[in-house]
Amino acid sequence: MTRTPSPAQGHLPGLDVLRAIAIVWVMFFHSWVVGGLGPDWRWLSYYGWMGVDLFFVLSGFLIGQQVLAPLSRGEPLRFGDFYLRRAFRILPAYWVVLALYVLVPAWSEAPLMEPLWKFALMVMNLDNDYSRSAFSHAWSLCVEEHFYLVFPLLAWALMRRPAVWKVSVLATCVVVGGVALRSGIWLHDTAAEAAGAPQRNWFVEDLYYPTWNRLDGLLCGVLLATLKVFRPALWARAQAKANGVLMLGLAVMALAFWLTRARVDLMSNALGWPVLSAGLALLVFAGAARGSLIGRWQVPGVGWLAGISYSLYLVHKAVFKQVQLHLGDAIAGLGVAQVLVYGGAALLVAAVLYYAVERPGLRLRGRVLGTRRPPVVARETA
Template identity: 40%
Template sequence: MAESTSFPDPRFATRERQPGLDLLRALAILLVVFYHAGLFGFSLPFHVQRFGWIGVDLFFVLSGYLIAGQLLQGGTGGGSPDLGRFFWRRALRILPAYLVVLAIYFALPLLREYPTIPPLWKFLGFVQNIGLRGGTAFSHAWSLCVEAQFYLLLPFVLTRLSRSRRGAIAPCLVIIGGFLLRGAIAYSLSNNEAVPFRGFQQLIYYATWTRLDPLTLGVTMAAIERYRPSWWSHLQQSARWLWASAVALICYAVYLGERDELTVAVCVFQFPLLALGLSMLLVCAVSRQLPLQRVAVPGAAFVASIAYSVYLSHKMAIHFVAGVCQSRGLRLTSAAAICLSVAAVTLVGVALFCAVERPFLQIRQRRNQQL
């Protein structure tokens, strides 16, 4: 395809594909799908279902980097970015497929992975993540709500910071604020004991104000690339040791999440450590010092292209396959069940992409060419 249509990929829509970013997007969606498949009872190699949740954080880092890059590029020459154009492009990117899947969830209850679903207005207002509890249908829309709320603030913040010499203070304040807020919430929940998982989910994991670390660090990477090219060049040249450090940080953050108890310390430090590791991984992915950017992994571009459609629809597909397997007496841990699930997720994702997402991306592309 001439246009890059992977999720989220506004910045490189008319540029040559970047293999490193395609690989990260593909990895992110695979992690998310495998994680949710595990929740339905599918058994996967290497216990991927236990740590696949980090795929959402990887999407956050990518989104912050790419969206900020688009806005900063739009303000080239000291001018302000065209906010109307920005929000129009975001709407064409996000809303069509999202609204179609949302309509299916409310029109066809049998396809829901859980019987209950939050009120429609929460999805339409992109506030479904606020006060969200696990065990509800289309719960994975929480990450889209976090990003949508972030998009509303980001253009105005970047416009102001681009005119200030103290712009670097803002990301630091967001990160520090996240530390303090998570700590206060976790401490209030713990009562000197382990933090209850339900409270952690509702007030920390799904809440926008405690999940800004990866988005903020993604924005920071884009700002360094735009305003501190010498720093960015140094990071690129240091990609070999950054790679090892990134993997170590990510593994340690995952290890914290695997502990038996959710302590206050885990709630405070896990997300920023993971975000830092993933942002370092992003730097490695766009560096010519490593093969990630020089060599395209077969299939990565395809998976990256349909990633958004797959993200929206994968739970319905997995739920459907799980029901069929159970009715036929096929164990969900079998290779056949796993293959059926992968095939269903892929087919539904491709169908949604071709029927809904791609036509609107083409409209957006034609609009860009007219401007």
């Protein structure tokens, strides 16, 4: 993440809160790497996979603004600058962690890993073999990279002859097409499994990881950005009701919890994800309002946690495994103390990665791009 802009520049504390919630939620979910943290934490870890969907909505919202803002002013979209900016943002820390997985096998949380070329080309979420699950959480980074590659081109093409109906048709196709595609995959794979097909984790490989199944969150974030950029007056009026939107978002999230309670069934994957993404988008809308309950104050420590969230996402699973190997027996069953040890170790390693690699990479980006600064809409997402 970049340096924290001042309030006048557009820093939104509510988005820091949501990003911090997302990374902590994901970390609780990934406690399965060490066998879980006990029944006391199951209520928090069971739905922790939703933290990644929250990251997708945040990314769609923030990157959407960066792409759409100059287009809305009739300015050319500097594709080279955009892609270079994202490369410096994502790749340095990613490559360092990838090198650890490849060169230091003891670092890994699992014995087998997909081929290196899939990680290098950011396609390990496609045609995935989940029996090779080391560094498997890189799947979401692949989804983000595919979004970075395609969305600016799509936005540029749509803006050549902009029309509300085009955006509406495209959004409808993404949502309806996603429901149909995931339903078809689920029905096909369950039928194949019942017919005696070789056992594999088809839910992860065919449904959960592929980019084409995970567009709902990114779409909802982009639609928020579109509203803010192209209908600023409507955005401002709606922001005045942000607390009501926050309550609505929580209600929609409750519905998403119910729809996805089985997680791997047809209902969860066909309808659960778009409902979840809509609920998260309402929360992001509220987080972007300075007067909302979650956007009003800068909570101590939350901005820092949000700032290192990308590095934390990269390293936390491997760190969890190392803690289990060296301290697992000593801290087992210690409740909150056990959680603090696992979380504290992950924070420490993430901070080292952030200050030693991620921040220098961002400074180098600034020098490469010269004095030109991006439009500041909030802290950049991972």
